[in-house]
Amino acid sequence: MLSTIRIILINTFHPGNIGSAARAMKTMGLSDLCLVTPQRYPDAEADAMAAGAMDVLENARVFASLDDAIADCSLVIGTSARSRNSASNRPMLEAEACAEALLKESMNQPVALVFGQETMGLTNEELEKCHFHTCIDANPDYPVLNVASAIQILCYELRKASVRFEQANIQPKQAHYPLQEELERFYLHLEQTLTDIDFIIQQHPGKVMKRLRRLFNRARPESKELNMLRGILSSAQKASVAKDSTND
Amino acid sequence: MLSTIRIILINTFHPGNIGSAARAMKTMGLSDLCLVTPQRYPDAEADAMAAGAMDVLENARVFASLDDAIADCSLVIGTSARSRNSASNRPMLEAEACAEALLKESMNQPVALVFGQETMGLTNEELEKCHFHTCIDANPDYPVLNVASAIQILCYELRKASVRFEQANIQPKQAHYPLQEELERFYLHLEQTLTDIDFIIQQHPGKVMKRLRRLFNRARPESKELNMLRGILSSAQKASVAKDSTND
Numbered sequence: 001m002l003s004t005i006r007i008i009l010i011n012t013f014h015p016g017n018i019g020s021a022a023r024a025m026k027t028m029g030l031s032d033l034c035l036v037t038p039q040r041y042p043d044a045e046a047d048a049m050a051a052g053a054m055d056v057l058e059n060a061r062v063f064a065s066l067d068d069a070i071a072d073c074s075l076v077i078g079t080s081a082r083s084r085n086s087a088s089n090r091p092m093l094e095a096e097a098c099a100e101a102l103l104k105e106s107m108n109q110p111v112a113l114v115f116g117q118e119t120m121g122l123t124n125e126e127l128e129k130c131h132f133h134t135c136i137d138a139n140p141d142y143p144v145l146n147v148a149s150a151i152q153i154l155c156y157e158l159r160k161a162s163v164r165f166e167q168a169n170i171q172p173k174q175a176h177y178p179l180q181e182e183l184e185r186f187y188l189h190l191e192q193t194l195t196d197i198d199f200i201i202q203q204h205p206g207k208v209m210k211r212l213r214r215l216f217n218r219a220r221p222e223s224k225e226l227n228m229l230r231g232i233l234s235s236a237q238k239a240s241v242a243k244d245s246t247n248d
Numbered sequence: 249m250l251s252t253i254r255i256i257l258i259n260t261f262h263p264g265n266i267g268s269a270a271r272a273m274k275t276m277g278l279s280d281l282c283l284v285t286p287q288r289y290p291d292a293e294a295d296a297m298a299a300g301a302m303d304v305l306e307n308a309r310v311f312a313s314l315d316d317a318i319a320d321c322s323l324v325i326g327t328s329a330r331s332r333n334s335a336s337n338r339p340m341l342e343a344e345a346c347a348e349a350l351l352k353e354s355m356n357q358p359v360a361l362v363f364g365q366e367t368m369g370l371t372n373e374e375l376e377k378c379h380f381h382t383c384i385d386a387n388p389d390y391p392v393l394n395v396a397s398a399i400q401i402l403c404y405e406l407r408k409a410s411v412r413f414e415q416a417n418i419q420p421k422q423a424h425y426p427l428q429e430e431l432e433r434f435y436l437h438l439e440q441t442l443t444d445i446d447f448i449i450q451q452h453p454g455k456v457m458k459r460l461r462r463l464f465n466r467a468r469p470e471s472k473e474l475n476m477l478r479g480i481l482s483s484a485q486k487a488s489v490a491k492d493s494t495n496d
Contacts, residue, residue: 024397029387052390137407139277142300145400149272152397153404159385 002029002162004106007151008069010036010126011117019049019057020148021115026053028155029162033060034069034112049148066114066126067184074109074177077102078122078130079150081143091132091218098134099157103165109177113154118147128210129180131217176223186226187213193233196240250277250410252354255399256317258284258374259365267297267305268396269363274301276403277410280358281308282317297396314362314374315432322357322425325350326370326378327398329391339380339466346382347405351413357425361402366395376458377428379465424471434474435461441481444488 007025012018018041022033033056035041041062050057063069070076077098093101102111114130116122127133136145136153145153164170178186191209194200200208221229255273260266266289270281281304283289289310298305311317318324325346341349350359362378364370375381384393384401393401412418426434439457442448448456469477 020394023392023394026390027386027393027397051394052392136404137411138275139407142274144271144300145275146268146271146299149275149397149400152393152400156384156401156404159387163385 001106002103002158003031004110005030005102005158006032006034006069006073006110006112007155008034008036008066008112008114009038009147010066010114010122012038012041012147013118015040015043015046016049017118017147018043018060019046019051019053021151022046022050022053022056022060024148024152024155026056027152028159030155030158031056031059032110033057035060035062036066036069037064038062066129067180070112070114070129071179071181071184072110073112073180075102075105075111075132076114076130076180077112077132077134078114078127079116079154080121080127080133080135093132093134095134095136095154095157096161098132099154099161101132103158103161104170105177107171109179115147115151128213131220177220178223178226182223182226183216186230187216189230189233193236193240196237249354250351250406251279252358253278253350253406254280254282254317254321254358254360255403256282256284256314256360256362257286257395258314258362258370260286260289260395261366263288263291263294264297265366265394265396266291266308267294267299267301269399270294270298270301270304270308272396272400273403274304275400276407278403278406279304279307281305282360283308283310284314284317285312286310314377315428318360318362318377319427319429319432320358321360321428323350323353323359323380324362324378324428325360325380325382326362326375327364327402328369328375328381328383341380341382343382343384343402343405344409346380347402347409349380351406351409352418353425355419357427363395363399376461379468425468426471426474430471430474431464434478435464437478437481441484441488444485 007021007030009018009021012035015038018035018038025031025033041060046057047054077093098113102113105111113134114122114126116126134154136150138145187209190212191200194208195202200206255269255278257266257269260283263286266283266286273279273281289308294305295302325341346361350361353359361382362370362374364374382402384398386393435457438460439448442456443450448454
């Protein structure tokens with residue numbers, strides 16, 4: 001459902017882009033705009049660019065962190081330039097596939113599409129929090145889309161996907177995915193366990209958690225699977241404590 | 249070929265939109281920008297919005313009329329809001345089909361996609377000059393896309409179509425279509441002939457020519473067919489003169 005697809009803008013510098021985002025969203029039937037630490041909001045420039053989408057702009061929610069903004073989402077997709085991604089092994093979706101993935105899952109739970117700051121895009125830390133990345137195919141000599149243009153294109157693909165889904169009468173997936181905050185609790189549990197069993201040494205944590213996040217983002221555990229994994233972690237912790245006390 | 253697809257803006261009011269158009273075009277690999285009687289051009293606001301697409305902006309050509317801008321094109325598609333079209337019987341293409349039609353024909357001859365003035369869109373007179381119309385599917389409650397957003401989406405569809413065509417190795421059509429200026433000469437010839445044979449009475453021309461334009465826009469005569477039609481017109485004129493002189 002287009003109404004449960006959240007558009008998140010991080011650290012937006014030009015308030016005009018927030019207004020343009022609201023307008024682009026509304027023209028395509030989206031309405032859930034979230035702002036993470038915008039430089040200026042509310043702002044007259046944003047109002048001017050929003051035109052007839054003042055309702056979307058006024059209903060925008062402001063968050064202190066990306067974590068807060070995605071806490072109740074089950075699927076998070078980050079936007080980035082292709083060049084940044086080709087260097088990494090992050091799972092990458094074309095705009096059309098991104099729209100289909102978001103729309104399918106939005107029938108069950110809120111989902112989010114995240115846009116970074118105008119000039120820098122999403123930081124690596126922010127990208128790590130996304131299950132997938134998406135990138136709009138563009139002219140390799142000048143792939144520099146304005147953030148409002150990128151939002152317009154992806155919202156347009158979301159609307160097209162929604163029309164296709166309606167025509168094909170596609171039903172929501174039966175699988176139930178954990179919310180982002182449940183996933184974060186799992187990562188904390190995982191890190192704690194790996195520390196308990198001395199796999200992670202606190203003074204030299206290395207890239208273990210980053211690599212595990214990528215692996216689990218690719219695997220996308222369902223809620224039941226996540227419960228099972230947490231059970232395994234608890235068992236590992238108990239066994240480790242038992243061993244430690246035996247050693248004492 | 250994306251390079252032979254012309255983007256035409258008519259009577260643009262905000263120079264910023266001309267700059268945004270140039271940027272949107274370049275991000276998707278287009279470069280042929282034409283301006284019909286822009287209110288302000290060149291202009292610093294346009295430069296600012298063009299960002300890294302200054303080359304497209306600087307190479308833009310300015311025309312005194314739409315006729316001049318499309319004279320050497322064989323296919324002209326106008327953009328408009330759905331509400332305006334549903335009332336008429338004009339042939340209408342979805343954005344994706346519009347992109348495919350333009351791209352296919354652009355392999356042979358220049359083609360054009362035309363955008364009207366920001367608030368009013370294309371006038372009826374301008375729409376009559378287009379073979380087809382296109383309209384971006386949008387939220388029926390607020391289908392008001394900014395002209396730069398509309399250009400961005402249609403250029404994006406053109407790029408997607410070009411990637412599909414490359415993958416499918418689609419060849420150009422063999423048919424050769426008359427240029428717009430040849431078509432206009434045909435309409436003049438047609439109107440003159442209809443006057444000569446007293447079908448059109450100069451004091452009360454009515455909507456005959458408008459209706460015939462729509463009919464021929466739907467039929468899209470090839471060059472050979474247009475030559476044949478002009479042959480028929482000449483014969484009708486000669487016969488009419490012969491009859492008139494017989495009557496004298």
